[in-house]
Amino acid sequence: MRTRIRREGDAAASPSPYGGGMPVVPFTRTPSIRDRRSDLVLAAIMFVGAILSAALSTISEIYGDTRAEPWTAIVYAAVITAPLAFRRRFPAPVAVVVCLAYFAAVSLQVPEIYVGNIAMFVSLYTVGAWMNNRRAATIVRIAIIVGMFVWLLISMYRTALEQADEADIAAGLLSPYVAFMLLQILLNALYFGGAYYFGDRSWNAAQAREVLEHRTAELEREREVTAAQAVALDRVRIARELHDVVAHHVSVMGVQAGAARLVIDQDPEKARGILAGIEGSARDAIHELRQLLETLRAPGGDTSEASSTVSLDDIADLVAASVEAGLPTDYAVIGDPVPVPSVVAVNLYRIAQESLTNARRHAGVGATADVRVRYDDAAVEVEVVNTGRTVAALRPGLGQLGMRERAAASGGTLDIAPRASGGLRVRARVPLPAAPVTMGDPA
Structure with a gap:
């Protein structure tokens, strides 16, 4: 199955190069x-x-x-x-x-x-x-x-x-x-x-x-961004520590559950004590998980990003928003769509979102983009290709780091490379879980 979306729009990307910098605005004087x-x-x-x-x-x-x-x-x-x-x-x-x-x-x-x-x-x-x-x-x-x-x-x-x-x-x-x-x-x-x-x-x-x-x-804006990044890094560090605590609780629960299974017939009282310990560890783990989620939320408890329940189908909305923002963008789905784990869908959606945002900011006037979602027997792939300014060398930033972390968190790979004709190609590929084998299916 292959669907295509094409909307016309005038390119209105910022003339700022990949290396950063502000666009040149003609100076004018207006009397107050x-x-x-x-x-x-x-x-x-x-x-x-x-x-x-x-x-x-x-x-x-x-x-x-x-x-x-x-x-x-x-x-x-x-x-x-x-x-x-x-x-x-x-x-x-x-x-x-x-x-x-x-x-x-x-x-x-x-x-x-x-x-x-x-x-x-x-x-x-x-x-x-x-x-x-x-x-x-x-x-x-x-x-x-x-x-x-x-x-x-x-x-x-x-x-x-x-x-x-x-x-x-x-x-x-x-x-x-x-x-x-x-x-x-x-x-x-x-x-x-x-x-x-x-x-x-x-x-x-x-x-x-x-x-x-x-x-x-x-x-001043850079100072605010630096301060926000420092806060975000600190929150990530705290979240990682909480993650380790939760992992410890879960590990203890597994060990206790195994011990309870071994002694449940010989010593029911001891088994009940072990199960009570499992219950306490579970409560502690739930508490720590709540703290982890609170830590990872944006300051103030609200977030301006889209809901984390997005799917790969919502990439079409990203394409429409990109066209309205001034970057003509094609969208294509290649292959037969299959169910994708929610975490994988969210990460691929964010990778596509970051890629289109970078294209609008840095590709230049007259640039276009092409978004493709591919399904095959082993993996799902999202590819974002944009035309525009020639990039001699990539300068790693937080955006690229975030995309790589999302791809790695889903068990996939990310490839970011400049194109000889100008622009960038971003390709994220995540393997899909194998279908369970049931009776009657060929081994």
Whole structure:
């Protein structure tokens, strides 16, 4: 008999290799509610500062008689500072609006230049520090910087033409005018270079902090796993000791039962005493068995694993769950199913479960799996084969150790081997008990 189950599903396995490690996740920055409130406060403070700067600039006649009307400074203050309230959510649009407003204000000689300079620096810095699309962030900043220097050179050229009749303009490289223009170029280079540099530095610092937090969380999880493993190993050690005690009680019961059989006809009283000893040993053994089971249970008395009454037929449910989890899996039963001892069925079920779990975790994107249950005259076999990443060498872990212990506990063997084309093959084979011979059966 052969049955097959095939369900389609998209492979969504973790890209973590067999050697361990966390999947690489692109770093992104998202402003928190606190960050947004800080931006609102910054915009309000900058607006008040722009109004004060405009008033003082008007009084000091910073542009002389050619300055724009004072009311234009109020409009400019609102346009240059209001976008800063959204700078971390929309870095690029805010930078473009702020820079265009600044260029227009300087060209129209609006009596306010200091807060505008600060706002433009903040907006350029924010693009470098908070824009998740790094290529777009670079393009936006370079475009603004290039546009600024082109505008500066054009302004310098126009000013030179307008003042060409003045002697100090043509006084050579060391003239006051040329020195002033060179100073302007140097200051702007430091200004825009600083905004670019500190923005990138803030982004890199946030990225490094994110990596550190991930590593800290990973170390914390590993610490918890190590502690759980230590507790589990201690519980196993205690269970083994209890097992030895139970085995001792059973051995004593066997010896006492043999002695009682020998003396039951000659000395019934002595036989009754021996039987009473057997009864006490049986009670002690039952008590110790209960302690052993309590020790082997998960902490808290509950367990998240499936019931220990599972059978080989339940492997089909494992396959269905694997498909739903993103690993396309085939299932086949080969041969005529025969009754299998419950302990053997549970152990083979767990081996199949661990193999499929490892395949989902480590095989990689696009991997598939194939689960086969084979029955023959001498044994039952469970084989799990998965495609995926090529494994150069197996690294023994608790999962493999547990599967080998289950196979050995059932009197069988386990073979785990990498496949040349990628992935692993896990094959567990357990011999079946011979059928009892009855009268009439051939010897």
